[in-house]
Amino acid sequence: MDRQKSAARPQADSDEDEVPLAVSLYDNGGIDASPVSDDVALTHEESHKFQPVPATIITGCLGAGKTTLVHYILKAEHGMKIAVVMNEFGEEQGLEKEMLFQQQEADLFSLGEWVELANGCLCCSVKDDFLRALEALMEQRRNFDHILIETTAGLADPGPVAASLWTDVELHSSICLDAIITVVDALNLQKQLLDRLPTEGINEAERQIAYADVILLNKVDMVETPEDLSATEARIKVINSEAVLLHTQHSRVDIKAVLDRGMYRDSLWSERWSDPDSNEASNVREIDHSHTERAGITTLTLRTDLRLDLERFKRWMEDLLWDDGDGGAPRSEILRMKGIVHVTKSDEPHLVQAVRELYDITEAPHRSPAGAGLSQSRVVLIGRIKDPSALHAGFEHCHDEGGRV
Numbered sequence: 001m002d003r004q005k006s007a008a009r010p011q012a013d014s015d016e017d018e019v020p021l022a023v024s025l026y027d028n029g030g031i032d033a034s035p036v037s038d039d040v041a042l043t044h045e046e047s048h049k050f051q052p053v054p055a056t057i058i059t060g061c062l063g064a065g066k067t068t069l070v071h072y073i074l075k076a077e078h079g080m081k082i083a084v085v086m087n088e089f090g091e092e093q094g095l096e097k098e099m100l101f102q103q104q105e106a107d108l109f110s111l112g113e114w115v116e117l118a119n120g121c122l123c124c125s126v127k128d129d130f131l132r133a134l135e136a137l138m139e140q141r142r143n144f145d146h147i148l149i150e151t152t153a154g155l156a157d158p159g160p161v162a163a164s165l166w167t168d169v170e171l172h173s174s175i176c177l178d179a180i181i182t183v184v185d186a187l188n189l190q191k192q193l194l195d196r197l198p199t200e201g202i203n204e205a206e207r208q209i210a211y212a213d214v215i216l217l218n219k220v221d222m223v224e225t226p227e228d229l230s231a232t233e234a235r236i237k238v239i240n241s242e243a244v245l246l247h248t249q250h251s252r253v254d255i256k257a258v259l260d261r262g263m264y265r266d267s268l269w270s271e272r273w274s275d276p277d278s279n280e281a282s283n284v285r286e287i288d289h290s291h292t293e294r295a296g297i298t299t300l301t302l303r304t305d306l307r308l309d310l311e312r313f314k315r316w317m318e319d320l321l322w323d324d325g326d327g328g329a330p331r332s333e334i335l336r337m338k339g340i341v342h343v344t345k346s347d348e349p350h351l352v353q354a355v356r357e358l359y360d361i362t363e364a365p366h367r368s369p370a371g372a373g374l375s376q377s378r379v380v381l382i383g384r385i386k387d388p389s390a391l392h393a394g395f396e397h398c399h400d401e402g403g404r405v
């Protein structure tokens, strides 16, 4: 497995450098400030010992319906215990928790733990603290089967946290990234997409859509006409044509669509991705790139009938993901990449994943249907595509001179 440029996990330097963590423990939906006995923790820990707990990142713009989704999941009958992690700013701290219990205390049968990070923007200063907080949470006890990480509006960019969690699998962590769910406000998205930060270039809403594995187009009840809704959906698909896109009201969604997706577990995602009947596959749409130089983030699909030389392909990816350019021609900025490719010297298809600068190329798991019957290699790039023809040319340069698949 190639995992390049993986960021080292931050460790607490000293006792003074304590994790700024407020962990409250709840059991069976009731409020109980006292920790549950170690016996219970140990028993649970034993049973989960070798299974990393999946973590779902829930992101989206202000008021899109993220908390509504968390509440919905906590009330749904899925038989799982859920730990909720969120970051809050200043006076908002404690408010979400308060509101949750005010509204639905009796129904919260699936809430295992609640962690609130103080004063936080997960994507910058609190990122390290966040990872350490998760680690501390995992060390304390294992009263949960799944972790929901709700980012407040402070986390404009879910990429760094997603990459950290993904990297962590390599460090044999007890947590693994399951999927990134982006909740979109169907009424306001078009306006939010115009909010371009002058310094950064990439819009916050766009970035959140780019990283999404599943997009909930929420608040559809508030959109006036079907045409408006179609226009918003079309806009989302230009940014990320790969994500599963679902219409929701009050974030009500089939739980299977948001939990245990395994989007970063090779065997699971590749199976779904290569199944022509699956939502994932049917969702794929080719984008017209004739206007990409004025677009923000978009999706580009590269295909080939020829086998790729693995080393050349790796070098191409590294160049694409790591090289910031030399100030010359504008370069594409790739946030997310997925693919199934056929390479020389192997009969098995290879799976490709990248989140920001991290990438991973693995042989498809044995007996996985990935690539079965697929004669083409397919690589999907999501990001600021400045130079589609250069990307096509670079990909073609990875061809092995040898024959077809």
Ligand SMILES: Nc1nc2c(ncn2[C@@H]2O[C@H](COP(=O)(O)OP(=O)(O)OP(=O)(O)O)[C@@H](O)[C@H]2O)c(=O)[nH]1
Pocket (backbone or CB within 6 Å): 060, 061, 062, 063, 064, 065, 066, 067, 068, 069, 152, 153, 218, 219, 220, 221, 222, 248, 249, 250, 251
């Ligand atoms: N009409 C309508 N209202 C919704 C829907 N989903 C959520 N809301 C309401 O929209 C408001 C904001 O929802 P939240 O779930 O708090 O949104 P959020 O993304 O967590 O908001 P922040 O944490 O402030 O960024 C609440 O009053 C919800 O009840 C929907 O589908 N339709």
